[in-house]
Amino acid sequence: MDLSLIIMQLLSGIALGAVLVITALGLTIVFGMLGVVNFAHGALFMIGAYAGLYLASLTGSFWWGLLLAPILIGAFGMLIEFVLIRRLYGRSIDDPLLLTFGLSYILVEGVRIVFGSDGIPFPTPIQLVGVLDLGIGFFPRYRLFVIALVAVVLLVLWLTLEKTRVGLIVRAGARDPTIMQVLGVDIGRVWLAIFGLGVGLAALGGVLAGPMRSVNPEMGSLVLAEAFVVTVIGGLGSIVGAVVAGLMVGVSVSIVALFAPEMATIVMFALMAVVLLIRPQGLFGVRGRTA
Template sequence: MTLASLPLTLVALQVVTGIALGAIYVLVGIGLSLIFGLMNIVNFAHGAFFMAGAYVGVFLYGYTGNFWVSLVVAPVAIGLLGLAVERVLIRPLYGRGPDDPLLLTFGLAYVVVESVRILFGLTGLPFSAPPPLRGAVDIGIGYFPLYRLFLIGFVGLVVLGLWLLIERTRFGLIIRAGARDPQIVQVLGIDIGRVWLAVFGLGCALAGLAGILAAPLQGVTPEMGVPVLAEAFVVTVVGGMGSLAGAVLAGLLVGIVVAMTSLIAPDLTKMAIFAVMALVLLVRPRGLLGRAGAFG
């Protein structure tokens, strides 16, 4: 099967499907890139936080019966977990070198996954979109799932909010300054430790938000964070370490590549995204929009 042999409407619908999938990658990639861009920490527990957000969301939805409550509370809960992890586990490792936080978060991922298996079982949990977001609507090129359209719009609003936070607020200015030169920020009387704490919590909250948003698309299992972690690293590298706009562009690109490859050659899906990463790095070693020492 080749792309040219497929109906144009099918290709167009698959592109929109890729954008919806890419929206998930955007959230996870921004969280990972935000943490690395400011703190220079490669967070291998990011996929576990993604999975934990899905489980917390499913639990809250079952307890309250309200999807919107779970959509708000789940990322907040994962963000608070991230604050605790940074304060108790990661902060004592500052100044030791990049390997120690990497190994710690790698081990933490296993702890989180095994804890979820103990609490919720090994088989996973089903999770459907809330009734108002079920069904499909005509978007001009065919019928498309309503929940995926909601996903695209909602993530767009979240990204806009993040851009305003980083580019138009004092906190965002501190984040950008801290990414370039944290010592100067400290000299100016700003507690950089509190900034790192807030950024790590925000990055984890974005992973948790992505997890609950992805749950209706793929179900909820303890292993759901493993492939997402690899894809998030691809998004971060392709977009450029520490670049918000790069993470958005790369997330959408990877989502479309995954969707189109799944349509033409499903067995090559994983290889395709790493091929994209290799091609981008050959042309632009810092990624599409990456800049050394900056988050912007």
């Protein structure tokens, strides 16, 4: 088989993986720090796409939509944490799971009422329309942009967590919230910010996916399943795990699509099954962790 074809295939796998990484990241951060399994993550991804589209048409520019939608929806996430999730800390892990599960139905139905259940067009930003000639083949400019943007977001996130005082508090808070409170840190505010960050990342994923897929109220349900698969493979709560697993799943799907296209969807679940059998805590997960 042609080498350039395999390279093109790898590239489309990485682009696919980039969107998976950004959505799985929000899910895994919220679980790792708060112990909340956010079942509304897919719905918030969808809300992000709608918000991005709405803001883009309001301002006349995709870029404002891309910038403002994650901030706005992230703030909405903080509201959800403050009003709903906060009351459930310290209770069984099932409680926030059920709450967010119900919330996802409300969000999806709400969008259906406001925007209708038909798909709506989300045009690719004019600067990124078309393909780039890579010498070995053509690749959509927009997908290259998505890869680059996700890389930048990951870098900023990593620097913030590892190199700043805020990051130190966040990491410590995930380890031992009680000690943090004793040390005089308002852990409630940290959790509020973390939940907002997780939701903002979901919304960012939604805006990024908008120009690649049709935008409709159900677009989040498949994404939620994929994000969970990535999170489980990478290890629940592990940021590095989400990045590695996201890219791994994207590339696996892509390479399998080349040889056995009808297996392309199954491969990610097969990968998850294998990881669970060999390393139940996930690639970068900590054994026996209960958040």
